[in-house]
Amino acid sequence: MALLNRTALLEYDVPGPVVIHERAILQHLSGDEYAVLTPDGDVYIEEMAVTNSDLRSFRLRPAPGVLPPGVLAAQVYGLPVFTPADMAGYRAEAQRVVAAELAARGGGAVIAQAAVPAVAGMAPVVGPNRVAGVLQWLAAETRGGYSFGDPVPGVAAAAAEHARSVHTLHDGVEIFVQCVDGGRVQDFLGTPALSDHRILAVKLNPVGTPERSLGDIAAACKEVPVKWSLPGPRTSKWCVTYLSIEALGFEAHHERMRTLCRLEPNSWGVQEHFQLSMTLRHALQIDQLDAFNLAFVEVMFRRLHTIEYAHSERAREAESKSVGGRLSLEEQQTFGGLVRHSATLMICPQLLDHVKLEIEKEVGLQKNMRKMREERENARKAGNKKKGEENP
Missing domain, CATH: 1.20.1270 (Substrate Binding Domain Of Dnak; Chain:A; Domain 2)
Incomplete structure (x- = not known):
């Protein structure tokens, strides 16, 4: 199942000019056999290996929009831009084809795979490739059904690390993309945190779970x-x-x-x-x-x-x-x-100073109010005494 959700490039052993046929690998049957999707929208079982006697060459795309060495773009009969709804239908068809083939071979029904988000125009990609040295175009904004960091297939711009481009999706929506090396994907995914003072970029500990030390937090905040x-x-x-x-x-x-x-x-x-x-x-x-x-x-x-x-x-x-x-x-x-x-x-000493100052203000206020009450009481008593002397 190692090839599941990858994109294969097949050159059939037939006479004539070189034509590389693109296949989206949708479902695993057994061994090197998979249910694949052709550019014409057909779904069938095919052996995805160099041992396939019908093939002159078998290659995989190293990343969305990237061709392996020796393959020219003009030679590729590529997959068109399928909508997410189309891809969902092809995936359902691939499961039916595999189930029918297993039943014909006496192997029972196929176990349905977990749903994988479809990427328009090619086989779905679970996430960005994290292999160092592999360049890939990733979404640099959330738009057109893509989230920040999702692989975006079909970008026509020349792939170069840190290159940026505006790619037009199948529905005419434009999305900002950036070419990222697989070894620096984590740094790229942390980019939005740089412009938001409320969060930090996610850092993983040695076992791959999110965690920062207090020293890292003190330095990063x-x-x-x-x-x-x-x-x-x-x-x-x-x-x-x-x-x-x-x-x-x-x-x-x-x-x-x-x-x-x-x-x-x-x-x-x-x-x-x-x-x-x-x-x-x-x-x-x-x-x-x-x-x-x-x-x-x-x-x-x-x-x-x-x-x-x-x-x-x-x-x-x-x-x-x-x-x-x-x-x-x-x-x-x-x-x-x-x-x-x-x-x-x-x-915190600064907090203690603040509390001390506020308490002194409160004590001073209460002291002044107490003096005012005493002055009023003394004035009232003095007035009553004087009035008693004037009226014996």
Whole structure:
């Protein structure tokens, strides 16, 4: 089944000028036998191998719109531009032809294949070819039934890496395409993320699943002006940088916070801290969102700040009790420039300054209002006293 959904180029062993016949390989029968589609719209069983005695040569297109060495475009009797509906019908016909052939051979019915999106004008392609050195035309926009990154067959422009062209589809719709080397497909698919400050390009880990390290996130994210506004400084950049330097990850940081503050699993905010940490891990490291420019990420980091700050006094008290000698830990910190463990909790200094300033404003406002109430009360009492003296 290795040839399924590929495009074959057949040269029959017949006299006359060289004619290369194009075939879309639609369905596997057995061995090297497949149900193929001809340029005339016929579907039948044919042996797709160099061992086919009817053939002088057998080749495959290395990529959509690319001919193998030694094949001239003028020699190719190519597939026309079939519509997606036509291709769906040909695929159904190929399944019927294979089922009938199996029944005739006594092999029973064929197992239907999973549906593969049809590409107009040739056999469907599951996705771009990722073989280094193979050039292919990929859609550089979502248009005409193609999504960004889909292979686009039939592009007439000369294939050269990074070349761009406008290709006209069968229905007259024009689509912007780019020639991409198979070894750089992943970089090309990440291009849209460069113009959207909310997401990063998808990066795969060694086992092929999407995942970024916190160091990658800190390096890739860029803080830009945004329309949303929250009171106080933006802390997401500081938090991601902190977690990257800490090098523990979200889950291990949560456990470290619990240990420093000597908290039980049922203590206030502990389960919320864990769930928020895991949600942020999936959003940033798996979904690979840009952490610096999203309001919901900022709000979730603020909540983590709140929980860690609420328990930071427990960490300071526990640390102070464990220090002996004539000097307190605070004095040792001042004299020696030590860094206390409790000071390494994820609490952004800029946010603390903002909170302090806002609290001072609130305290000052309440103090002034209290003075005004006292002044009014004193004035009222003084007025009543004077009135009593005038009317003995």
